[in-house]
Amino acid sequence: MKSGTFLVVDDFDSIRKVTVNQLKQLGAVKMVEASNGAEALRMMARMPITMVLSDWNMPVMTGLELLLNLRTSEQFCRIPFLMITAEAERDRVTAAIQGGVSELLVKPYTAARLAERIEKALDWKPRVSGPLNAAVAMAGTGYAIKGAAPTTAPAPALAESAVPPAPTSQPSAIPAAVPVPAASAEPAPAKKAERPTILVVDDTPDNLHLLAGIFKEDYRVRIAHNGEKALSICHSDNPPDLVLLDVMMPDMDGFEVARRMREHPSSEHVPVIFVTALTDEASRLKGMELGAVDFVTKPIDPVALKVRVQNFMRYIELHAQLQDDYDEMMANARLRDDVERMTRHDIKAPLAGVLGLIQSMTDAANLTDDQREMLRMAEEAALQTLNMINLSNELYKIETGRYQLKPQTVPVAQIVRRIAELQRKAFAVKNLTIAVAVPHGVGDDTLVALGDPMLCYSLFQNLLKNSCEAAPEGTAVTATIYPSAEAKPLRIAIDNKGAVPVSIRETFWEKYATAGKKEGTGIGTYSARLLTEAQNGTISMETSDETGSTRIVVSLPA
Incomplete structure (x- = not known):
């Protein structure tokens, strides 16, 4: 340091x-x-x-x-x-x-x-x-950046430790009602409970004895007979959880003690209950401005005071738990980052390499039918694994606004053709005709988009699989790819027989929207929408009861 x-x-x-x-x-x-x-x-x-x-x-x-x-x-x-x-x-x-x-x-x-x-x-x-x-x-948090970090020093020189005068208002104590933090999935191990500490400040020994006697059974009680002693305790490494503070004291009254408490980080937010014979509104208002959470008038009613302190101590205990809760949130965020890095570098990148190797081997001319089938099965397994990684890792980042797209050229036609071939094998029992159509004379090398190849794999894997699941036996599923022209995006339309059930048409792209599937999760179309939008694309669905058909259209920047 x-x-x-x-x-x-x-x-x-x-x-x-x-x-x-x-x-x-x-x-x-x-x-x-x-x-x-x-x-x-x-x-x-x-x-x-x-x-x-x-x-x-x-x-x-x-x-x-x-x-x-x-x-x-x-x-x-x-x-x-x-x-x-x-x-x-x-x-x-x-x-x-x-x-x-x-x-x-x-x-x-x-x-x-x-x-x-x-x-x-x-x-x-x-x-x-x-x-x-x-x-x-900050996506999804409701907060945004303000201003910009300067690269020059336009402001006049400022002396070290020299700042404008402090505002006249004072920071307040913690509110009487502290919101309860949401419980985490794995609660932190319970710590041995320590009794909260109450500091009683009064210049009259009889009052100190009375107040200490009320609370000594339930709390750790410390006493101070003047303001200086009270501040010494409040500014120590073991400040009290609550201060019962007399107002009328010689040398330093309770209002001055409260004001000085608000000027020190150890006591800035320690709640104060004023115990006073003053009943005028001006005194009460002055105390509230200094962060008082309650006023108790003398003579003291021990039973009522004990109940009021007990009720407020519940909120103090919740506030004291905040540091542990926030530490756990920080630890979870670090763990999530570690898992993301491990997934990206230790799993996803090698898997993408394996997938590319399998695809290059599949194009070899001297393979037997059995060898091609084994390579197809390996490719399908690799694609499914990659898809699951994308859905668990990338979707989380997209949902929380942390995904950052680094656009690159994506061979959409090649990806769709490869996935279509895999779906033909996977849905052979349904005798589906799964085709990929492109305009006459258009080569696959022109049917490209600007996006993320891995996201596109997951996107079209989900959409084609969803269409094949929905299509009746013996029907066709067709993916038509339209090239971009005049700054228009690349369009991919997937058509299948079978209309989307009326019950989910309005929520088709929402999470958990599903109907008619025994093991349907409703994640497929939801993830397709997120994967498309993360690449600055759009996705839409048209369905018709008259023709008994459904069309999904994906548009991606090209």
Whole structure:
């Protein structure tokens, strides 16, 4: 840490100062500050940054927008990024993970937890070798990039650790109703439960004794007889989960204690219940502005206070679980990336090579009929395996908006002919006539599209198989390929006898839409639509009860 430069981004000056001080205690030497994402980008354009520690909610440019700007920049995409947040919304955390965040740290946090997260973030490796496509990464999340990472330094020079004055508003405590994170498929192992800690702050010994006695059976109770002692406990590595705070105290009243709590990351989001004899609306409003979650008036009703604290502690426990939940989400994302890389490099690429080798061997002239049949069976098995990999791996990325198309020339006619040959063998028992038609005089070398060869294999495998399954015995299934002309796309029309059942016509392209198939999953047509759209193509279905026929038309860029 001694040799790096750490950029601390937060719109509250006091929080930045405390974070900088914590970094110094951890051994960091050089720290710079920014009050929002836009200012951070300007500073990064002028000086090398080792790591970014950023709050989420900020004016001008949020932490997520800053993250996306960095991850889409060739210059900054490999810089570790620690997001510090009190967010309890799972979809927002998912957006940060998809945006390439290195680590997440949930408020309130201690210096020890900050050190742990920094160490993990510094060990982080990007999941992709270059910049992210922000539109693809954020697809389906409701978030988008704002601004652009600058490559020059247009802003005037800023002194290190010098930022505009902090806004007048203060960050609030965690809400009384914290959304419950959705349960994961494999829940994390249960940890040994520790009793929550309540800090009681009052300058009157009798009140301290009374409040401590109410809660000592259910909670770990700490006491402070003045504001300075309370802040010392709140700013320690073991801050309380809840503070019961008297308002009227000498030297430092409860309002000042609450204000200073909001200026330190260890206590910024620790909830406060004011215990006071004040009943006027102005005092209540002032307390709420400082993040109070409740007011209890003196004299105290022990039974009512205990019930109110018990109810609120449930939400505190949920919030305390957020760090574990988000760590699990990060771990699952890393595991998914590892599986994708393994599938792509260790399975998919060799399988594509095997498929190409089989197809070249099939064209040899000196093969016996038995040898050709064995090669056909091997090719069919390889195609089916490749199709399953595409459906499990590529479809997931398409559904989550993470698929990035790298267009290349695809020999569509050759692919369709090969798949048609395989389907003739597979559906021989139905005595189907499976044909591939092209306009007279048009060669296969002109019937090409711009897309992904593997996706096209899966696309036409699904469509031809689906048509063959739906076609009555002894009928024809025809794939007609129309060449592109005058900037029009390549079109592939697949016709078969048999009308689509009325019950699924409106949902034909939706997931799990199926009818009349004993083992139908409804994935085939759904995946065909996604595979087509992922290649910037279109797909449509026409069916007629009068003629008893169905036509699927796929259009792909050429």
